[in-house]
Amino acid sequence: MTQYGFYFDSTRCTGCKTCTLACKDKKDLPTNLVYRKVFDYEGGMWEQGANGTYQTTAFMYHLSLACNHCENPACLENCPTGSISKDEATGAVISGAEETCIGCGTCVQVCPYGVPAVNPDTEKSVKCDMCIDLVAAGKQPICVESCPLRALEFGPVEELRAAHPDAVDGIAPMPAGTETVPAIVIATCPAAKMPGDTEGFVANEWEVAAN
Ligand code: SF4
Ligand code: SF4
Ligand code: SF4
Incomplete structure (x- = not known):
């Protein structure tokens, strides 16, 4: 298996959130869900x-x-119904198998990055699937395609x-010391703080908590 992943360049990102909205549009997500x-x-x-x-x-x-x-996805390892899988071709972690997911939220609790959510409408675990349909067609994930600053690569x-x-x-506000081996590569801007940093805070907490 070749593990695919994202590269994020924090020296380029302006925080415009085009990636968030392009993903939300492609996935046709309800108002209370975002995957990126x-x-x-x-x-x-x-x-x-x-x-x-x-001085400042x-x-x-x-x-x-x-x-x-x-x-080493904690979500997959802890799902009590085996409803999370890892794609053989890309390493994409896919949650919420239609037939078996019971919406218990264990994946939500164990993911160190707070990624999965339980869709309140379907009561299934949902999250980014690496746009596996686009990738299988030889294209890039829509978040990567949409970024006007080319801050994302895949x-x-x-x-x-x-x-x-x-x-x-990892950079803050990602947590320090996780054992899941995230498939992410991050270029640090001069202001970047390391995972687990306590000097800063998430200024748009209300926005990113809406999930
Ligand atoms: S980031 Fe969280 S949800 Fe995604 S694979 Fe890792 S443990 Fe699972
Ligand atoms: S890869 Fe696709 S599903 Fe994942 S964040 Fe990007 S646009 Fe959303
Ligand atoms: S679209 Fe690109 S520049 Fe805008 S927030 Fe997303 S990663 Fe940052």
């Missing part, structure tokens, strides 16, 4: 020095995140890692 979220992360302050001048530690940046299609994750050797597999 853009986190606005910020922090710092202004401080007056002894000579009366002000203020920072902000954006993080566009969907399912990381992990190599491909075999080892190729993405090789093409971006300075990239990392």
Whole structure:
């Protein structure tokens, strides 16, 4: 199996959320669901020095995140009904099998990145499926296609890692120390904080919590 994944360039992303809306449109999602979220992360302050001048530690940046299609997916390993699978060809993690998913929300609780949701209308687990239909047709996921800043790339994750050797597999507000091996490659902007950071906060918490 070739594990595919996303590359996200935080030096390019303007937080426009075109990726979120293109995905929502393709997937025809209801108002209370999104599969790709853009986190606005910020922090710092202004401080007056002894000579009366002000200095700032203020920072902000954006993080566009969907399912990381992990190599060791906690969602798949903990689903009590075996309703989450990993695609043989791409490594895409697919949730909510129509026949067996009981909407218990275990995947929602165990995913370190807060990715899956239970669709209140269908009571099935839902999340990003890597646009597996487009990928099978030799195309790019719609979020990648739609980004006006070309901040997203998609491909075999080892190729993405090789093409971006300075990239990392997480920045705040992603959590530190997960064992799921996320198939994501992130270029860090100068303001970027590492996973588990406590200096900053998610400024659009109300928006990304709407899921
Ligand atoms: S990011 Fe979460 S939902 Fe996606 S594969 Fe990893 S553990 Fe599962
Ligand atoms: S790959 Fe497709 S389903 Fe996943 S976030 Fe991108 S547009 Fe949405
Ligand atoms: S479309 Fe591109 S620039 Fe806009 S929020 Fe998404 S990743 Fe960032």
